[in-house]
Amino acid sequence: MIHYKLLFMHQPQGRDPDRLLPAEPVTRAIARDLYDRVADAPIVSPHGHVPIGWLADDIPFADPTALFVTHDHYVTRLLHASGIDLARLGVGGRAVDPRAAWRLFAEHWHLFAGTASGYWIDEELSQVLGIDERLAPATADAVYDRVADAIARPEWRPRALFERFGIEVLATTDDPLDDLSRHTALSGQLPGRVLPTFRPDRYVDPDAEGFVQNVERLLASSSSPSTFGRYLDALTERRRYFIEHGAVSADHGVEEPFTVDLDAAAAEQLFQTVISGRAGAAERRLFRGHMLFQMARMSVDDGLVMTLHAGVLRNHSSRTHLEYGADSGHDIPVPVDFTRGLRPLLEAFGLASGFHLVLFAIDESVYSREIAPLAGFYPSVFIGAPWWFLDAPDAIGRFRSAVTETAGFSRGSGFIDDTRAFLSIPVRHDTARRADSAFLARLVAEGRIQLDDAERIADDLVGPLPRRVFKL
Template sequence: MPDLTFASGDRERDIARDLHALTAELPLICPHGHIDPRILADDAPFGDPAQLLVVPDHYVTRMLLSQGIPPGRLGVPARTGEPVETDGRTIWRLLAENWYLFRGTPSRLWLERTFDTVFDVRTPLRPETADDIYDAIAARLAEPSFRPRALFEKFGIEVLATTESPLDDLTQHAKLEADGWKGRVITTFRPDNVVDMEFDGWAHAVARLGEVAGTDTTRFGGYLDALRRRRADFIAAGATSSDHGHPTALTIDLPAADAAAIYERGLAGTASAADRELFRAHMLMEFARMSIDDGLVMQLHPGAVRNHNRWLHDMHGRDTGGDIPQATDYVHGLRPLLDAYGNDPRLRVVLYTLDEDTFSRELAPLAGGYAALYLGAPWWFLDTPDGLRRFREAVTDSAGFYNTAGFVDDTRAFCSIPVRHDIARRVDAAYLAGLVTQGRLPYDEAAETIQDLAYHLPKHIFRLDGEK
C-alpha cells in the first residue's frame, strides 16, 4: 500500500509520496519505549508468534477482554498463579477467530503492516488462514536474520531507549556494553515506583532504593540523595532522559520541612490522598532541579487513571490494559514549575497528553511560550493515524513544528517499531503535502521539515547527539 494515509487527490498524493521517500533512509530514533533490554542483551531467538505479537501487546488483549475473552486465554501471566494458556497456536487461532473486532483500529493496521513489512506475509488473517500465517512467521523467527540484534539493524534503529526503575541494577545494559555490539541501547530513568505513594509496596521500594544507592532513605534528604545517585548511574549507562507518569500535571514547590513531613507520613502509612498528590507535585519540582544539574531531559506524561479495571490489575498486574485517560489541567498545574524554570535553557521538558482537547487550548500555547517546553508525540490512545493527524492540525498554529519533539513509539512490541515510525512519517508527509498544495509552505521547506520531524528533532531534543 504505497499511498497508505495519503490524500486521494493526485497532486497532494504525489507530493506526500515524494516527502515520505525523503525519510526512507533516515535511521529510527526511539527515545521513549518499553522494550525489555534482556531481549537484545541475550539475543536469543524469539518465541512463537503469539508470544511475540499477542501476549505482550495490551492493545490487543484489551480489545479482546472488552468482548469477554480474559487475558489468561491469551497467555497473559496471572499474578494469582492461576494457569493461563501457553500454547501459541491456540492463542493465535483465538486472535484469528476474533480478528473482526479490530476492523478500523490501529492495532489491526500495525499488525498487518508487521506481517507484511517485517515477515513478508501478505495472506489476510482469517480463522482458515491462521495456521498458515502462524507457521510462516514461526519459520521466519527460526532464521538467524530474525534474531533481535539482527532485526534491530535491519529496522535501521540508531538508538533505542528502554525504561527502568531506579531499583534496576542495569545488568542488561552492562551486558550490552560488555558485548561490544554496535547497536545503541540506552536506559531511561523512570522513578514512579519510588515517588508515587499509591504504588503497591512504595515504602518497601524506598527502603530498597536506599540499599541500592547506599544512603539512608528513612530521611527525606537521604531519599533525594539516593535519587541523585541513581540518576548518575543511569547517565553512566547512557540515559539522556527521565520519564514521569503522574496522574496529573500538578507541580508545587513545598517548603522542605513540609515535603519531609509528608514523606515521613508516607513511610508510616498515614499519608492521605491529598498528601500523596502534593508529594508527587513537589517531586516534579525536585526532578526539574535535578535535570538542570545533570542534563537529563524530563518527560512528563500525566492523565492516566492507572488500573481503572481493578479485576484486571488484581489478576494480571500493571500495564495489561486496565488504564483509562482522564481530563488534565496543564495551564495551572504546570505554572509553579514554569514560573521557576520554564525559561531556563538548561531544562528540557517533553510533555505528553492523553487529553486531546488540551492540544490547541493549552499545550501548543504553552510550548510556544516557554523555552523549556516541547510537545511529545500523541501517546497511547492517541498514537494512531487519525490522532497523529489531529495533533498536527491542533498544535502547528501555536507551536509550529520545532516545538514538537518527534515521534515516540512507546511500545513493548519490538517488531512494531518500524511500522509505527513509518506510519508517523506518512502522516507528517500527508500533512505537509497539504500545506504545499495550499500554497502555505514551499516544497523545499516541507522537504527539510519532514526530515527534521522524522530524525533531527528527536535526536537533538532528547540530547542523543551528545549535546548538553
C-alpha cells in the same frame, strides 16, 4: 473514467504503496515525494519499552502469540472487550497453547479493521515478515507457521532485527535500582545505541505498589536515618548512575500533572508522614506533586530530559488488575490541566537553561489549548508526539493540525514509538512518517508552505529534531 476497483487490482495483499497518504492526487504526489525522502532514514527511538534482556540475550521470540498477542495490551484489550477471557490469551502469565490462542486471535481479527493495531499488525506480517496471506480464521494456522518459521531463524532474532530496522538509538525504560549491567554488556555489540531511561514512579508516588519498601531499598545503602534530604540524594545518585550508563532522559507517569513547591521543613515532615504509611489522600497527592517538582529540579541540575506522561487512571478495573496485573489494558485516560498544574514547576524551572520537558497527554483538548501555547513560549517545553490511544494516523493528523499553527514543527518531540512490540517499531515510525508527509503535503497543496520548507521539515522530523530534543 477508470473504475476505482482497477486501482486495487495490483495490490492483491492490499499494501498500497501510497497507504496513509491523502487520496487527492496532487496532494498525494507531494506526500509521496516527501515520504520517499524519509522512508529509509535511521530510526531514532528515544522512549520505549523494549525489555533490555531481548537484546542483551538475543534470544529468539518465543512464538507468534507471545510476539503479537499476549504482551500487546492494545490487542488483548479489544479482544477482552469482545468477550474473550484474558486468561485464554496468556495475559498475566497464564499458560496457554500458543496456537490455540492464535486461532482465537485470527477468529476475531476482523475486529481490528480500522484500528491502529490492525494497521500495524498487517504491516508487520506483510512488510516486516513478508507474509502474503491475509490473517483470517481460515489462514490462522498457515500464518502462525510462517511467523513461527521466521522467528526461529537467526535473522529474526532481536539483534539482527535491530540492525535490519536501521535503529540508530533505542531507549529502554528502567527501574532506578537496575544495575544496568545488561546495557553495559551491549555496548559496542550493535550498530546503534541502546540507552536506559530513569523511571522513578514507584519511588516517588505513595500510591504505587510497594512504595514504602521501594524507598527503603533506595535508602538501604546507608545506615543513617531516613530523611528527605537523603532520599533526594539517593535519587540524585541513581540518576547520576543512569547518566554514566548512557541515559538521556527520566520518564514520569502521573494521573494528574500537579506540581507544588514546598520549603525544606514541610517537605521533610511530609516525607516522614508518607513513609510511615499514615498519609491521607491529600498528603499523598501533595507528595507526588512535590516530587514531580523535585524531579524537574534534578533535570535542571543533571541535564536528563524530563518526559511527562500525564492523564491516565491506571488499573481502572480492580478485578482484572488483581487477576492479571498492571498494564493489562485497563488503564483509562482522564482530563488533564497542564496550564495550572505545571505552573509551580514552570515558574521555578521553565526558563532554566538546558532544561527539556516533553509533555504527553491522551486528552486531545489540551493540544491547542495548553501544550502548543506552553511549548510556543517556554524554551524548556516540548510537544510530545501523540501517545498511546492517539498514536494512529487520524489522531496524528488531528494533533498536527491542533499544534502547528501555534508552535510550528520545531517545538515537537519527534515521533515516539513508546512500545515493547519489537516488530512494530519500524512500522510505527513508518506510520508517523507517512502521516507527517500527508500533513505537510496538504500545507504545500494549499499554498501555506513552500515545497522546500516541507522537505526541510520532513527531513528534520525524523532525525535532527529528536536528537536535539533528547540531547542525543
